[in-house]
Structure formats: structure tokens, C-alpha cells
Amino acid sequence: xxIITNVTLVSTxxxxxxxxxxxxxxxxxxxxxxxxxxxxxxxxxxNVFNELEExxxxxxxQILIDHQILFIxxxxxxxxxxxxxYLIIYDKENILIEGPTMEVLKNEKLxxxxxxxxxxxxxxxxxLKDYNLVDNIYxxxxxxxxxxxK
Amino acid sequence: xxxxxxxxEYEIIGLISSYELKIKDGYVKDLSIKDISKALKMxxxxxxxxxxxxxxxxxxxxxxxDLLTKFNNxxxxxxxxxxxxxxxxxxxxxxxxxxxxxxYHKKIVVIDNDIKVFFNLVKMIVVIKDKKVLYTTNDxxxxxxxxxxKCPKIISFINEVNSSKVILNKTIDIYELIKDIYRSV
Numbered sequence: 506x507x508i509i510t511n512v513t514l515v516s517t518x519x520x521x522x523x524x525x526x527x528x529x530x531x532x533x534x535x536x537x538x539x540x541x542x543x544x545x546x547x548x549x550x551x552n553v554f555n556e557l558e559e560x561x562x563x564x565x566x567q568i569l570i571d572h573q574i575l576f577i578x579x580x581x582x583x584x585x586x587x588x589x590x591y592l593i594i595y596d597k598e599n600i601l602i603e604g605p606t607m608e609v610l611k612n613e614k615l616x617x618x619x620x621x622x623x624x625x626x627x628x629x630x631x632x633l634k635d636y637n638l639v640d641n642i643y644x645x646x647x648x649x650x651x652x653x654x655k
Numbered sequence: 656x657x658x659x660x661x662x663x664e665y666e667i668i669g670l671i672s673s674y675e676l677k678i679k680d681g682y683v684k685d686l687s688i689k690d691i692s693k694a695l696k697m698x699x700x701x702x703x704x705x706x707x708x709x710x711x712x713x714x715x716x717x718x719x720x721d722l723l724t725k726f727n728n729x730x731x732x733x734x735x736x737x738x739x740x741x742x743x744x745x746x747x748x749x750x751x752x753x754x755x756x757x758x759y760h761k762k763i764v765v766i767d768n769d770i771k772v773f774f775n776l777v778k779m780i781v782v783i784k785d786k787k788v789l790y791t792t793n794d795x796x797x798x799x800x801x802x803x804x805k806c807p808k809i810i811s812f813i814n815e816v817n818s819s820k821v822i823l824n825k826t827i828d829i830y831e832l833i834k835d836i837y838r839s840v
Binding site: 517518519520521552556558581582583584595602606617619620621622624625626628632633636638646647649650653654 | 713714715716735737738739741742743744751769804805807808809812815816819822829830832835836837839840
């Protein structure tokens with residue numbers, strides 16, 4: 506599969522078989538040292554960031570971007586989707602939807618129907634929009650607090 | 656307090672620790688489980704899995720098979736729900752574990768690094784490292800807990816808001832949070 510940007514890939518049934526579609530990617534499926542990745546061109550992370558804080562994941566991504574290494578993060582954690590600009594959703598073995606992350610996340614009903622949740626700040630913003638309390642999606646606590654309690 | 660005493664008192668506890676799924680390879684049909692068809696249904700699988708090899712299963716399916724092998728135990732230990740299951744499945748299995756506790760008096764240990772898995776399920780959270788209990792709490796808003804694991808977004812949002820003049824109720828339910836925000840803006 507030809508992908509030209511960094512991507513989060515989420516599937517309803519996390520499955521190593523899916524990695525076969527990305528055979529030219531180097532698979533990371535356990536703890537790793539970032540130095541060991543810097544000589545790779547393409548990396549796919551398989552469900553490895555569960556225990557890491559977002560800032561730490563962002564740090565890893567930035568190092569890879571600085572070294573022009575293309576990466577995919579295959580996860581079942583929708584919060585991690587917000588850390589890349591492109592998102593692919595698989596329902597079992599087939600791509601259900603893909604595109605810019607925020608565009609894909611607008612398909613709330615579709616995502617929930619297949620068993621995925623929205624990232625918390627996206628869901629909170631959408632609910633607040635329903636109550637006409639905000640008019641946009643805010644991903645940052647402080648920004649949303651500032652909008653709500655001006 | 657040791658885990659056994661905590662279990663005696665609280666019956667369902669959440670452990671923040673690492674967990675590895677270990678199931679012997681072989682065919683699902685060869686697992687020694689009474690009424691296996693019914694057990695498969697309870698873990699959202701069907702009879703087509705009887706002829707599958709354990710080593711061919713996905714992480715999601717392995718979790719389910721691991722759980723059904725434990726139905727007859729007095730103590731059920733499950734782990735990594737957040738890593739192996741999607742959101743819908745997590746909510747289903749939390750209800751199933753509660754039922755196993757309420758109706759069949761099973762004691763339950765849930766091991767995970769994602770505190771959200773413990774919401775509306777466990778009565779005590781225990782942090783374990785190198786087999787030692789480092790910390791226990793029954794309060795999801797106990798900031799000391801987040802020295803050991805990631806803070807759920809709903810809690811960090813409420814903490815952020817409450818650091819100013821606005822005071823929101825400490826809730827783990829997004830709909831309660833919305834009502835509270837609506838009342839306070």
C-alpha cells in the first residue's frame with residue numbers, strides 16, 4: 506500500500522495479519538530504542554504506545570519526522586489518532602474510511618457503530634456544540650476552558 | 656495490604672501493572688471447557704472458532720478465549736482490555752465481569768494501564784511493581800495515582816477547569832460533565 510504521509514491506523518479487531526498489507530514497513534511490536542529506528546525508512550508501530558504519555562509519543566514522532574522516516578501507528582486507541590494528521594480506519598480487514606484525521610472523526614455515528622469511540626476532547630466538543638456552547642472542536646483543555654468561561 | 660486481603664474486602668480490584676496473555680497453543684475445541692458453545696457466545700464468539708488454532712487468533716480473540724478458560728475459577732484475572740479490545744467490547748466485558756461478580760460471586764482482578772477500563776467496574780485500584788503494592792486508592796481523582804499511570808482525559812479536563820474559579824463536579828461520565836458545564840457557564 507502506497508502511503509505518503511505519517512498515519513494512525515485504527516482497526517476494530519487489532520490483528521497482526523493486517524501488517525501484511527504494509528510489507529515494506531519495518532514492524533515495531535515491543536519496546537524499542539529510538540536510536541535503533543533511525544536507519545529505517547518506513548516504520549509501522551503495532552500497538553506499542555499504550556503506556557506512554559502523549560508528550561512522549563509526540564517526541565518520538567518528531568524525531569522520526571526530523572529524520573524523514575515515514576511511519577504508521579497501528580493502534581486501537583483513538584486518542585492516539587489525534588497525534589497524526591491522517592487517519593485510516595479498518596473494519597476487520599477492509600478500509601472503512603480514511604482521510605485527514607479531523608475529517609474522519611466527524612463520522613461519529615459510523616465510528617461508534619463499528620465499536621470505536623471518539624477521542625475525549627472531540628466527543629466533548631461535539632456535545633458542547635449540540636448545546637450551542639461552542640462552535641468548533643477544541644483539542645486542548647486550556648483553550649476549551651478559555652472559550653467556555655471567557 | 657496484600658492483594659488477597661484487598662480482594663476479600665473489595666471483590667473487584669484494578670491493578671496497574673503489566674500483563675501478558677499466555678494460552679497454550681492447540682485447537683479451541685480441545686480446551687477443557689464445559690458447554691463450550693455457550694461459553695463462546697458469552698465472549699462474543701461462535702462455534703466457527705472451535706476449529707481454529709489458538710496461534711491463529713487475533714489479540715482481540717485471544718483475550719476472549721483467555722477469559723472463557725477462566726469462567727469456572729473463583730478468581731478471574733484478566734488483563735490489557737485497553738490494548739486488545741475496541742471500546743464497544745470493553746464496555747461489554749466490563750458488564751460481563753460485573754455479572755460474574757454479582758451473580759456468581761467470582762472475585763475479579765483487572766490488570767490494565769488505562770484507568771478508563773476501571774471506570775464503573777473496580778472498587779479499589781492497586782499499583783503494583785516488582786510484585787510489590789506501591790499504592791492503593793478508590794478515588795479516580797486522586798492525583799497521586801497519576802504518578803504511576805496516564806490520567807484519563809475527562810479527569811485532566813475537570814482538574815484543569817477546577818484549577819480556576821469554576822468548580823465542576825468530579826465525574827467520570829461525560830454526559831454528567833456536559834450538564835455541569837451547561838449549569839456553570
